[in-house]
Amino acid sequence: DQQVKQNSPSLSVQEGRISILNCDYTNSMFDYFLWYKKYPAEGPTFLISISSIKDKNEDGRFTVFLNKSAKHLSLHIVPSQPGDSAVYFCAAGDSNSGYALNFGKGTSLLVTP
Amino acid sequence: EAGVAQSPRYKIIEKRQSVAFWCNPISGHATLYWYQQILGQGPKLLIQFQNNGVVDDSQLPKDRFSAERLKGVDSTLKIQPAKLEDSAVYLCASTKDVDEQFFGPGTRLTVL
Numbered sequence: 001d002q003q004v005k006q007n008s009p010s011l012s013v014q015e016g017r018i019s020i021l022n023c024d025y026t027n028s029m030f031d032y033f034l035w036y037k038k039y040p041a042e043g044p045t046f047l048i049s050i051s052s053i054k055d056k057n058e059d060g061r062f063t064v065f066l067n068k069s070a071k072h073l074s075l076h077i078v079p080s081q082p083g084d085s086a087v088y089f090c091a092a093g094d095s096n097s098g099y100a101l102n103f104g105k106g107t108s109l110l111v112t113p
Numbered sequence: 114e115a116g117v118a119q120s121p122r123y124k125i126i127e128k129r130q131s132v133a134f135w136c137n138p139i140s141g142h143a144t145l146y147w148y149q150q151i152l153g154q155g156p157k158l159l160i161q162f163q164n165n166g167v168v169d170d171s172q173l174p175k176d177r178f179s180a181e182r183l184k185g186v187d188s189t190l191k192i193q194p195a196k197l198e199d200s201a202v203y204l205c206a207s208t209k210d211v212d213e214q215f216f217g218p219g220t221r222l223t224v225l
Contacts, residue, residue, distance in 0.1 A: 004155070034213070043117070043204055043216030044156070089155050098168045100146065101214060103155030 003027045004092050006104035013111050019077040021107050023090030026071065030092040034101065035064060035075045038087045047088075048075070080111045115139065117217035119205050125223045131193040134220045138186065138207030144168075146214065147180055147190050148204040156204055162188060195224045 005024045013019045021035075031052040036044035050057040050064045050073070057064050063076045077084055087108045091101040118137040126132050138145050143164050148156035159178065161168040164185040173180065177196070182188040192199055202221050206214040 006155075036216075041218070043206075043218050045216070046213045049213065091155075098161055098163075099144075099208070100158045100161050100169055101156075103157070105153065105155050 002104075003030075004090055004102045004104040006090055006107050008107050009105070010108040010110070013080045013109065015082055015111055015113050016079045019075075019080045019084065019109055019111065021075040021077075021088050021090075021109065023073050023075075023104055024071060025073075025092050025102075027092070027094070027102070028071070029094045029096065030102075031095050032093050032099075033064070033066060033073050034091045034093075035062075036089045036091060036103075037084075038089060038106070044089055077109075080109075082111050082113055085109055085111050117205055117207055117215050119203075119217035119220055121220055122218060123221050123223075125225065126195055127225050128197055129194040131191065132195055132222060133189050133191045134203050134205075134222075136188045136190070136205030136217060138188070138205070139209075139215055142207035142209045142215070143185070144208045145182060145188050146206040146208075147188070148206065150202045150204055150219070152201070159190070192222075195222075197224050200224045 034049040035047040038044045048062045066073045087106045089106045090104040093099045145162045147159040150156040159173045160170040160180045162182045180190045202219040204219045206216045208214045
């Protein structure tokens with residue numbers, strides 16, 4: 001039972017444009033959300049997070065938006081750079097369940113020059 | 114600060130054999146997680162430790178998988194006997210706070 005869904009397996013964006021990666025979740029108990037970036041043969045690395053008390057969190061070129069009523073979050077990367085090409089995983093957790101993360105299947109982002 | 118260390122990086126075994134993976138978390142991180150990532154999927158939690166106690170092992174196939182963290186630092190994950198469907202990357206992660214988890218590079222297991 002997939003509680004975190006990333007419905008776009010891949011996305012291609014031109015350098016300098018905005019990349020928007022989407023994520024949906026089904027468990028209303030999730031109260032914090034994270035995005036991880038993964039390069040081949042490496043473990044996921046933390047990118048940005050947001051708690052359920054916020055609807056937006058920004059860190060440099062990366063912004064995460066949370067819409068709790070729609071159980072939807074998105075990651076915006078502006079401007080996109082070729083080095084951003086990687087697989088992006090959305091993850092969600094429940095603070096009452098030990099903070100273990102539930103991951104989506106990932107979206108492979110390709111930023112072309 | 115050193116990251117999460119895992120070994121081996123790669124392992125190839127035949128089905129019904131046994132295998133063990135090792136993880137050394139970041140110093141001072143009380144919570145340690147093992148995840149299984151099958152090709153094309155996101156990581157799936159197998160077990161979570163808080164110091165040397167198990168917090169959640171509800172998704173660990175206990176008939177063949179076992180894990181321990183005896184002194185609250187290093188951890189080992191064992192599969193005995195392995196099945197073809199166990200082929201995956203096994204990721205170890207650790208955290209001090211409740212937010213960000215730091216992942217190791219993973220062990221890629223191939224079961225033939």
